[in-house]
Amino acid sequence: MKLLFGKIIVYGVLIFLALEIIVRVFHLYDEYPQFIINDRNVKTYAPDQSGYTVTGNRRMNFAQYHINKSGFNSYREFTPSKNKTDIAIIGDSFIEGLHQNYYNSIGKKIEKKLNNGTAVFEYGHSGYDFADQLYLISAYKEKFDLTDYIIIYLKFENDLQRDFYEPDQYWVDSQYFTTSKIKNKIKLLTYIDNIGFMDKLRDFRTKIFVYGKSNVSSNETRRKNEEELRNSKYLENFKKLIKIYGFDKNKTAILLDSRNTSISFLKYCDAMHYKYIDFGKGFENSKKPTTLIYDMHWNNYGREIIASAITNYIIEKEN
Numbered sequence: 001m002k003l004l005f006g007k008i009i010v011y012g013v014l015i016f017l018a019l020e021i022i023v024r025v026f027h028l029y030d031e032y033p034q035f036i037i038n039d040r041n042v043k044t045y046a047p048d049q050s051g052y053t054v055t056g057n058r059r060m061n062f063a064q065y066h067i068n069k070s071g072f073n074s075y076r077e078f079t080p081s082k083n084k085t086d087i088a089i090i091g092d093s094f095i096e097g098l099h100q101n102y103y104n105s106i107g108k109k110i111e112k113k114l115n116n117g118t119a120v121f122e123y124g125h126s127g128y129d130f131a132d133q134l135y136l137i138s139a140y141k142e143k144f145d146l147t148d149y150i151i152i153y154l155k156f157e158n159d160l161q162r163d164f165y166e167p168d169q170y171w172v173d174s175q176y177f178t179t180s181k182i183k184n185k186i187k188l189l190t191y192i193d194n195i196g197f198m199d200k201l202r203d204f205r206t207k208i209f210v211y212g213k214s215n216v217s218s219n220e221t222r223r224k225n226e227e228e229l230r231n232s233k234y235l236e237n238f239k240k241l242i243k244i245y246g247f248d249k250n251k252t253a254i255l256l257d258s259r260n261t262s263i264s265f266l267k268y269c270d271a272m273h274y275k276y277i278d279f280g281k282g283f284e285n286s287k288k289p290t291t292l293i294y295d296m297h298w299n300n301y302g303r304e305i306i307a308s309a310i311t312n313y314i315i316e317k318e319n
Contacts, residue, residue, distance in 0.1 A: 091153030
């Protein structure tokens with residue numbers, strides 16, 4: 001029996017080492033960039049990093065990223081000036097574009113479409129909401145004062161859940177947890193986490209945690225989640241954030257999908273003359289898929305539609 005257990009342990013270690021080597025040799029693991037809260041209290045990435053993001057169990061998506069000196073994934077540094085037309089696009093992971101090579105980003109596509117020397121700066125970071133975005137503009141006022149157009153990507157369904165800005169310190173600290181350090185050292189663990197294996201364990205843990213809890217507040221929870229109340233709350237958060245940080249109507253436009261945006265919110269924007277760029281119809285009329293197979297991030301074709309929508313808006317404003 002002892003011999004059997006000994007063999008199981010030895011073979012287990014050998015299989016583990018073999019899989020670790022395979023994952024490393026074929027680069028099946030994700031290299032997520034290190035993130036920080038910088039000296040302006042902005043949540044971003046540590047500057048001057050390069051690496052590759054990998055998605056899928058067969059490297060279904062393999063993309064190179066480059067974090068510039070400002071801490072954002074970009075093919076250029078952010079140097080706006082009065083001598084040229086500058087566009088800033090602000091948003092979450094959809095604008096950040098870690099799912100696509102940094103040199104084929106939305107900003108690059110816009111520059112190619114305009115073909116007039118316009119520079120596009122992409123301030124995209126995973127998890128950014130409207131509070132993050134407006135605070136960013138405020139924190140880098142000297143740069144945005146020189147920027148001719150500011151495009152803010154807003155997902156109404158989850159970007160207006162708070163009416164204040166506070167950087168997520170726990171989010172930064174989490175990368176230094178023991179479990180995170182182990183996962184970063186052992187690439188096989190990174191791989192199995194990326195393909196969703198760990199999600200099953202997390203879901204199981206959650207079910208155990210909530211099992212047997214009282215259901216007394218379920219009616220209240222359902223009431224709070226009603227669409228009308230949610231929309232009203234989000235609109236109020238939108239108003240409050242603008243009151244705190246301001247909103248330059250002359251140079252700023254909101255990039256959104258009207259299919260997932262409250263009608264009352266759109267009517268309010270119209271009444272206040274807040275400009276918005278709606279890419280919803282472009283996606284709806286597309287005969288090709290606009291998102292990746294394994295998640296809802298835009299694929300290259302979807303990014304072309306986004307770039308065209310922004311380009312058309314800029315051309316219209318210039319004429």
